[in-house]
Amino acid sequence: MENEKLVLVEIREKIALITINRVKSLNALNREVIKSLLEEIDLLEKNGVIVGILTGSGSKSFVAGADISEMYQFSPLEAAEFASLGHKLMRNIEKSSIIFIAAVNGFALGGGCELALACDFIYASENSKFGFPEVTLGIIPGFGGTVRAPLKIGISNAKELIFTGKIINSNDAFNIGLVQKIFLQDKLLEECWSVAESIQKNGVASLKVLKSIFASTVSEKDLLLEQQSFASLFTNSEQIDRMKKFLKLF
Numbered sequence: 001m002e003n004e005k006l007v008l009v010e011i012r013e014k015i016a017l018i019t020i021n022r023v024k025s026l027n028a029l030n031r032e033v034i035k036s037l038l039e040e041i042d043l044l045e046k047n048g049v050i051v052g053i054l055t056g057s058g059s060k061s062f063v064a065g066a067d068i069s070e071m072y073q074f075s076p077l078e079a080a081e082f083a084s085l086g087h088k089l090m091r092n093i094e095k096s097s098i099i100f101i102a103a104v105n106g107f108a109l110g111g112g113c114e115l116a117l118a119c120d121f122i123y124a125s126e127n128s129k130f131g132f133p134e135v136t137l138g139i140i141p142g143f144g145g146t147v148r149a150p151l152k153i154g155i156s157n158a159k160e161l162i163f164t165g166k167i168i169n170s171n172d173a174f175n176i177g178l179v180q181k182i183f184l185q186d187k188l189l190e191e192c193w194s195v196a197e198s199i200q201k202n203g204v205a206s207l208k209v210l211k212s213i214f215a216s217t218v219s220e221k222d223l224l225l226e227q228q229s230f231a232s233l234f235t236n237s238e239q240i241d242r243m244k245k246f247l248k249l250f
């Protein structure tokens with residue numbers, strides 16, 4: 001089990017299923033997972049994959065956020081490096097020529113919700129849950145959520161979710177435009193493959209040009225501001241206290 005790959009990839013007909021595989025931690029993103037995702041996505045692009053379906057292992061979680069057990073002891077410098085690594089992954093997904101469908105099969109919280117937002121659109125299982133619990137941990141979204149959520153769901157919906165840290169179900173996520181379609185959990189991947197096949201039949205050059213146009217709608221300057229603000233909170237005892245509380249360390 002220890003030696004299992006953190007990211008699993010299956011390719012069929014220029015469509016790749018990419019599965020984050022850390023089931024025991026609800027697929028939380030640590031540095032290793034982020035680096036593996038970066039490497040796998042780079043390889044897929046080099047191999048001419050046209051559509052990627054990104055999901056989480058198991059039936060409970062897509063990604064339950066950045067790994068709190070790794071983050072809680074970060075210095076501001078380490079937090080800045082982690083945010084930079086996460087931003088690189090999200091931006092690579094956005095700028096890549098591959099069209100990414102997030103297949104959200106459970107919790108998509110914090111960095112998990114941000115990862116889904118970096119994909120081109122989101123399909124979800126009916127049991128999925130979304131939110132930005134960062135404020136409950138004394139931090140802020142640090143993988144681009146403050147930039148991409150307002151673009152996708154509007155500034156007030158984004159502020160409501162981010163300021164409250166509340167967790168919403170798939171129907172509420174659908175109603176604010178965060179999720180494009182909801183499926184029964186055992187049909188989610190099948191439906192994603194079917195849409196991926198319909199996209200994959202289209203002109204490859206058209207898809208590539210579209211990806212780059214859409215990527216340019218996200219402001220690099222705003223992403224950098226979030227990255228720097230995120231790191232600044234790691235000088236604050238609230239962050240350590242709140243994260244230790246989640247980890248039951250006192």
Ligand code: CO8
Nearest residue numbers: 025026028064065066067068082083109110111133142143
């Ligand atoms: N990090 C590390 N471990 C986690 C995480 C996480 N984000 N989420 C769950 N786990 C672990 C739990 O600690 C637990 O481990 P163990 O079995 O060893 O005790 C295991 O996964 C199962 O979790 P639970 O027992 O808590 O399962 P429940 O069904 O009771 O609850 C929840 C599920 C509601 C998802 C709950 O686990 C939870 O609240 N998780 C944390 C969610 C969260 O706050 N996510 C946001 C994290 S912050 C973030 O993502 C910031 C992103 C920006 C980073 C910027 C770069 C630096």
